[in-house]
Amino acid sequence: xxxxxxxxxxxxxxxxxxxxxxxxxxxxxxxxxxxxxxxxxxxxxxxxxxxxxxxxxxxxxxxxxxxxxxxxxxxxxxxxxxxxxxxxxxxxxxxxxxxxxxxxxxxxxxxxxxxxxxxxxxxxxxxxxxxxxxxxxxxxxxxxxxxxxxxxxxxxxxxxxxxxxxxxxxxxxxxxxxxxxxxxxxxxxxxxxxxxxxxxxxxxxxxxxxxxxxxxxxxxxxxxxxxxxxxxxxxxxxxxxxxxxxxxxxxxxxxxxxxxxxxxxxxxxxxxxxxxxxxxxxxxxxx
Amino acid sequence: xxxxxxxxxxxxxxxxxxxxxxxxxxxxxxxxxxxxxxxxxxxxxxxxxxxxxxxxxxxxxxxxxxxxxxxxxxxxxxxxxxxxxxxxxxxxxxxxxxxxxxxxxxxxxxxxxxxxxxxxxxxxxxxxxxxxxxxxxxxxxxxxxxxxxxxxxxxxxxxxxxxxxxxxxxxxxxxxxxxxxxxxxxxxxxxxxxxxxxxxxxxxxxxxxxxxxxxxxxxxxxxxxxxxxxxxxxxxxxxxxxxxxxxxxxxxxxxxxxxxxxxxxxxxxxxxxxxxxxxxxxxxxxxxxxxxxxxxxxxxxxxxxxxxxxxxxxxxxxxxxxxxxxxxxxxxxxxxxxxxxxxxxxxxxxxxxxxxxxxxxxxxxxxxxxxxxxxxxxxx
Numbered sequence: 001x002x003x004x005x006x007x008x009x010x011x012x013x014x015x016x017x018x019x020x021x022x023x024x025x026x027x028x029x030x031x032x033x034x035x036x037x038x039x040x041x042x043x044x045x046x047x048x049x050x051x052x053x054x055x056x057x058x059x060x061x062x063x064x065x066x067x068x069x070x071x072x073x074x075x076x077x078x079x080x081x082x083x084x085x086x087x088x089x090x091x092x093x094x095x096x097x098x099x100x101x102x103x104x105x106x107x108x109x110x111x112x113x114x115x116x117x118x119x120x121x122x123x124x125x126x127x128x129x130x131x132x133x134x135x136x137x138x139x140x141x142x143x144x145x146x147x148x149x150x151x152x153x154x155x156x157x158x159x160x161x162x163x164x165x166x167x168x169x170x171x172x173x174x175x176x177x178x179x180x181x182x183x184x185x186x187x188x189x190x191x192x193x194x195x196x197x198x199x200x201x202x203x204x205x206x207x208x209x210x211x212x213x214x215x216x217x218x219x220x221x222x223x224x225x226x227x228x229x230x231x232x233x234x235x236x237x238x239x240x241x242x243x244x245x246x247x248x249x250x251x252x253x254x255x256x257x258x259x260x261x262x263x264x265x266x267x268x269x270x271x272x273x274x275x276x277x278x279x280x281x282x283x284x285x286x287x
Numbered sequence: 288x289x290x291x292x293x294x295x296x297x298x299x300x301x302x303x304x305x306x307x308x309x310x311x312x313x314x315x316x317x318x319x320x321x322x323x324x325x326x327x328x329x330x331x332x333x334x335x336x337x338x339x340x341x342x343x344x345x346x347x348x349x350x351x352x353x354x355x356x357x358x359x360x361x362x363x364x365x366x367x368x369x370x371x372x373x374x375x376x377x378x379x380x381x382x383x384x385x386x387x388x389x390x391x392x393x394x395x396x397x398x399x400x401x402x403x404x405x406x407x408x409x410x411x412x413x414x415x416x417x418x419x420x421x422x423x424x425x426x427x428x429x430x431x432x433x434x435x436x437x438x439x440x441x442x443x444x445x446x447x448x449x450x451x452x453x454x455x456x457x458x459x460x461x462x463x464x465x466x467x468x469x470x471x472x473x474x475x476x477x478x479x480x481x482x483x484x485x486x487x488x489x490x491x492x493x494x495x496x497x498x499x500x501x502x503x504x505x506x507x508x509x510x511x512x513x514x515x516x517x518x519x520x521x522x523x524x525x526x527x528x529x530x531x532x533x534x535x536x537x538x539x540x541x542x543x544x545x546x547x548x549x550x551x552x553x554x555x556x557x558x559x560x561x562x563x564x565x566x567x568x569x570x571x572x573x574x575x576x577x578x579x580x581x582x583x584x585x586x587x588x589x590x591x592x593x594x595x596x597x598x599x600x601x602x603x604x605x606x607x608x609x610x611x612x613x614x615x616x617x618x619x620x621x622x623x624x625x626x627x628x629x630x631x632x633x634x635x636x637x638x639x640x641x642x643x644x645x646x647x648x649x650x651x652x653x654x655x656x657x658x659x660x661x662x663x664x665x666x667x
Contacts, residue, residue: 034527061522065409066408066409066410067386067408067409068409068430070386070390070408073387074390074394076466076470077387077390077391077394077466078394080465080466080469081391081394082394085325086324086325086469086470086472086473087466087469087470087473088473089470089473092466092470092473092474093527093528093653095466095470096380096430096432096653096654097380097430097431097432098430098431098432098652098653098654098656099527099653099654101522101654102522102524102527102654102655102656105522105524105655106524109524110522111521111522111523111524111536111539112521112522113438113519113520113521113522114431114521114522114654114655114656115429115431115438115442115520116429116430116431117427117428117429117430118409118410118428118430119409119410119413119414119426119427119428120406120408120409120410120411120413120414121406121410123410123427126425126426126427127427129425129451130427130442130445133445133446133449133451134442134445136449137445137448137449139445154396154399156399157393157396157398157399157402159404160399160402160403160404160405161386161389161402161406161407161408162406162408163404163405163406163407165404194451196423196424196425275424
């Protein structure tokens with residue numbers, strides 16, 4: 001079993017305003033010059049989780065993202081193909097996907113393993129499974145897990161590249177949690193179910209689930225899919241979707257929201273191409 | 288115990304027989320790539336994939352990936368059941384072409400309607416390989432610059448140890464990318480000529496492309512004379528562009544790797560250095576090794592053979608290491624001529640007979656990412 005010790009979220013739905021640079025400048029005016037909005041978004045979310053607390057220097061950092069820092073790629077594209085200029089060194093460096101993780105590690109003074117991972121769908125769930133495995137095996141003592149996705153204009157183009165073909169709004173976010181195998185002082189326990197599941201497995205799991213356990217579904221679960229999975233069973237839902245546009249790592253926003261707003265047990269269900277991952281979160285008494 | 292089963296690689300060295308001859312003889316071949324930078328025409332050496340039919344059927348990245356993975360599967364006689372229990376760990380420092388191509392065409396935002404409503408971008412290659420080969424659902428794509436596929440190897444071993452998967456496929460992928468090439472040139476990191484790691488007169492990096500597929504497992508599932516003893520990855524925050532030249536970060540990761548592998552520095556038969564031939568990286572690497580090893584170990588660099596293949600070098604150089612030792616030698620370091628007094632220690636100039644032993648493989652990258660791995664080939 002592993003535990004969530006801190007959570008922090010920055011979340012914006014399409015149409016809402018979020019001045020990341022201004023917000024981060026309040027925290028660290030020194031770390032503005034070489035960083036871009038994606039990196040500042042990562043820093044701001046991690047700061048919301050960790051604040052001014054001092055982390056153990058060996059803390060690992062696993063940062064997940066659906067598409068990574070696309071804005072810097074666009075800047076490099078424009079420099080090369082439109083302005084016929086070589087890449088600006090700061091943009092070239094920031095185009096390396098682990099640059100955001102570097103600045104987060106630098107800000108918090110941590111030197112542990114620093115990963116930047118991506119995946120088509122289920123990227124947060126898979127990263128959490130990796131973190132859980134490393135903590136359970138004792139390979140890491142503490143891991144700062146984050147998911148960062150930045151909303152890109154034009155939104156219509158971005159939606160299509162994400163495979164979102166309906167009218168829903170997109171969003172962006174930087175959601176972080178500090179994990180360890182130690183229960184003391186934890187906000188919640190978390191169990192990423194190791195088995196990959198299909199719809200029939202999920203249905204069975206829902207039927208045997210304790211009635212007190214709330215259920216939440218990921219943003220890639222359609223209404224029809226949810227109805228099919230619930231199969232008429234009445235489950236108390238944890239609803240976070242109203243404040244969240246679609247982005248790949250929104251799972252971490254949902255989990256953080258439950259821990260901050262809810263109490264009790266949550267089963268979170270997400271899928272990609274009908275392969276399901278389940279996460280159980282159980283809040284712990286807070287003194 | 289985590290076993291390393293082997294795999295396949297596509298690089299500038301060509302097919303196995305030819306690449307072993309190059310590695311044994313200390314030879315290599317490059318092509319010339321030109322670019323215009325700030326109005327100036329520049330040319331640099333480049334290690335391009337030599338598949339014998341460039342620009343034909345295999346010119347598409349997905350076909351390269353499929354081809355390399357299929358050859359590895361065939362070589363190891365893996366079954367569809369084996370593959371269904373195999374997680375996928377892709378390491379690459381490149382932007383995914385499936386998204387970067389339409390993004391490149393959409394610079395004036397006019398292409399919205401031309402893009403199919405289908406998830407593309409990061410993870411596309413992994414998703415394609417998972418579906419194409421019927422792999423386990425677990426996959427991640429790593430982008431930690433030059434340590435990408437080395438970190439993928441470490442996590443693959445961890446997931447095998449945790450019993451979540453029974454096989455792991457690590458894919459290192461790097462192909463020519465103009466923006467990356469020009470970015471390195473703009474930062475004045477490219478050598479105008481050859482790549483000469485650890486040499487007094489080294490002038491910088493020569494880039495290359497490589498696609499490699501490496502399979503791992505556990506000894507209770509699939510045995511192999513090669514095993515993964517352990518690896519450590521860390522992030523030093525001295526500079527976003529690399530390790531601290533004083534070697535502290537490098538020495539820490541090397542020491543930690545020896546500790547998790549439960550071996551002493553004196554047990555190491557040879558070190559595969561990162562050896563990029565950049566002035567500061569070679570300095571950092573040497574200073575780091577000196578803090579750990581009481582005497583110079585036998586060390587060498589693969590970069591003069593296949594170039595710096597960035598995110599692919601983790602798995603690609605590991606595979607070359609297996610092939611060389613299986614063939615009875617550890618390679619030398621071409622282009623090393625003059626000892627650098629500041630570095631003091633010198634790499635192997637010529638190949639060294641070697642059929643088994645403990646080997647350390649080191650990788651260092653942008654973002655302060657340092658990775659060290661210890662593997663062993665046991666005596667048959």
